[in-house]
Amino acid sequence: MKQKQFKKFIETEIKILDDEKYYEGINRNCDPGQEFIENLIAKKAGLWRSCWDSSCCKFCAFWVKCGKSFKKDCKEFESDNESEDELES
Numbered sequence: 001m002k003q004k005q006f007k008k009f010i011e012t013e014i015k016i017l018d019d020e021k022y023y024e025g026i027n028r029n030c031d032p033g034q035e036f037i038e039n040l041i042a043k044k045a046g047l048w049r050s051c052w053d054s055s056c057c058k059f060c061a062f063w064v065k066c067g068k069s070f071k072k073d074c075k076e077f078e079s080d081n082e083s084e085d086e087l088e089s
Contacts, residue, residue, distance in 0.1 A: 009052050012067040016048060017041070019068070 020040055024032040051070035057063045061080040071077075 005058055008058060008063055008067065009049070012052065012057070012063065013045070013048055016068050 017037055017040065021032055021037060024036055048070075052058055052067075055067075055070040055072055056074055056077050057067040057069070057071060059077075059080055060067070060074065061078040062076060063080065066074075066076075
């Protein structure tokens with residue numbers, strides 16, 4: 001994975017972690033803490049990476065808005081030419 005693609009994936013992963021931590025905090029009625037995040041990464045990071053790799057989100061200009069949905073096909077897809085150019089180099 002090239003640098004721009006990797007940066008996009010990491011930023012998407014952070015958004016997922018923030019959401020998961022927020023909803024777990026609501027369920028527990030407290031901050032689930034660092035251990036929750038570490039366990040979540042250990043359990044799900046590989047899955048998130050494979051989903052990202054097979055999604056069209058990594059090439060989309062709107063990845064910030066909805067990249068964490070890991071869509072394989074999207075009617076709102078608009079090419080992010082910088083990401084595709086990175087693959088050619």
